[in-house]
Amino acid sequence: MNQWRSCVVEMIIDIILMLMPLISIIFYKYNNYSSFASGIIAMFLLLFIKNSENIFLIDSTSRIFIFMILAIYTASSIYGTKYIKKYASFISYNTYFLLNSLFAFTMLFTVMINNYGFMWVGIEGTTISSALMVITEGTETAKEATWRYIIIVSAGISIAFIAIILIYYSFHTLTVSLIINENKKSILIALAVALSLIGFGTKAGIFPMHSWLPDAHSEAPAPTSAMFSGVLLPVALYVVYRIYEIDRLRMLFIIFSITSMGFAAIFLSYQTRYKRMFAYSTMENMSMALLGIALGGYAFLGAIILLLAHSFGKAGAFFSSGNILYYSDKKSIFDINSIYKNNKVLGISLLLSSLAVTGTPPFGTFIGEFLIIYGIFKSGLWYLAIPVIIFIFMAFVSINMNVTGMMLGDENHDIKIPKIMLYTSLIMPVISLIIGLYLVVYHEIL
Incomplete structure (x- = not known):
């Protein structure tokens, strides 16, 4: 009974940590300050989360990625309080911070969830939440960079979706902790791993599906570029690594x-x-x-x-x-x-x-x-x-x-x-x- 209660408490802490950026959205009018506060609180909660293999997959590797996301999200929120005031045009100041918090949540969701299918959803969510941030300044070059980002990354994510289908067909589950411990090999599994390298590798900026990267980074506001380079690409690489564990x-x-x-x-x-x-x-x-x-x-x-x-x-x-x-x-x-x-x-x-x-x-x-x-x-x-x-x-x-x-x-x-x-x-x-x-x-x- 005590063990069951302990598991429930640990899961609640995991969920609260993951949702902290979304909680900051509640304070929409003052979102720039609540984003900073939510990042600090989430990093404090990170001290209390334990390794687990339930609906979340928390281990030493995912813990580092969680810290990276929270740290850069917090720093970008601080930096953006002044920077975005000057450059917010196509989207408003408050809307920018709302999207920034949603962006952080999708990345946290991706590195914490214990399911390849939901990882794919998380990566797709990062595109949806971050695309409008690229176009913050509303210039023609920013609009072109945004379209290039959406089209190329969506093509890559479509390829990654095929990889997810093949994984499910091969294992009849998408639970990461179960699949990587099964040590099963086949041509379909190898194909799935190869397709994931191309598909999720698109989001990680791996050649030859990298061409969106310099355009989006150069036209996005500085705090968004920091989030892209600092944590979005590593998060995509994290998913590549988790699938690589299936068949190396x-x-x-x-x-x-x-x-x-x-x-x-x-x-x-x-x-x-x-x-x-x-x-x-x-x-x-x-x-x-x-x-x-x-x-x-x-x-x-x-x-x-x-x-x-x-x-x-x-x-x-x-x-x-x-x-x-x-x-x-x-x-x-x-x-x-x-x-x-x-x-x-x-x-x-x-x-x-x-x-x-x-x-x-x-x-x-x-x-x-x-x-x-x-x-x-x-x-x-x-x-x-x-x-x-x-x-x-x-x-x-x-x-x-x-x-x-x-x-x-x-x-x-x-x-x-x-x-x-x-x-x-x-x-x-x-x-x-x-x-x-x-x-x-x-x-x-x-």
Whole structure:
């Protein structure tokens, strides 16, 4: 009886945590503040949820993703209080925060639910809730980016739906915990896993279904771009991982990940807009994480660390990008200079974010990438390390050269940015740095 009561209490806590963003919508008129409050409360509740395999699948992996979603949702809510006031046009200020809360709920639902079918529903829900956020400014380019986002992602989700049907046909259930423990193999199951890589991989920005990513990220408001890169793409990758557990098609996943990483590195080499540049950086990071998932072992641990550190670093990068756009109204890399001279906080946040997303030691992203490369050698696939290191180096040089050009110079600019936006953008990459230092000092990973 006591055990039954304990299970009920745990389930209630899980449900309340998942619903916290929706609860904030009740306070519609003051939604910007309630979004922040709901994120803080949900992170507090996260301390009390326990591992379970009932209607929810809570384990060490999903717990990390829940934390990532709540942290970036909270930071985006804080940052957006000032930023969205300036750019809300097509949708109103309050409507934006309503959609932002709905967006966070759909992601929490996806990583917590113990059912592949409902995971698919959750991923589809993220599209519905986030599409209008891309078009916040109401420009023609934003409208075009939104349509591209909806059409391409919907095509990918349709492919993923076929994968879900094949999984149900093969197992007669969609309960994740039951299926991954059954260890059943067949051609249909392998086909389902392959289709899920293409279908859900579309939402994760994996080549060749990635083309929506730079458009949506570059045209969306900065806090939305932070949510996209920081947590939406990792959430889609989480679903890919859960389906990969059914049948580990390692070589297929490795081929897709390295190919995607290579194209991302090439795309980064000729970018002229800073938000598109950071969008392609996300594509490179997600591809690297997919490689870690495919290899397993140390590489899988590296993928989780990479995704966690990336979520904060990339949020900082897009917050810093939003700060630049806020004062300059310019999107081209070559139109921006002298940032550090005119605003040292902005300059430092941009530099730290750039170093974080490019895997510079001792940031957490470096630890993740190091473990993935170590995992390559442990798997006996040492020859894969050569292209991976080359692609990482290409991305590092492309991004940091552009950021250096934006920071240096002697021109005087009038940079007026609300302090809450400046310091939120600074805190994010610092957290990514703390993750790396913590792993090195307390866990002696290196």
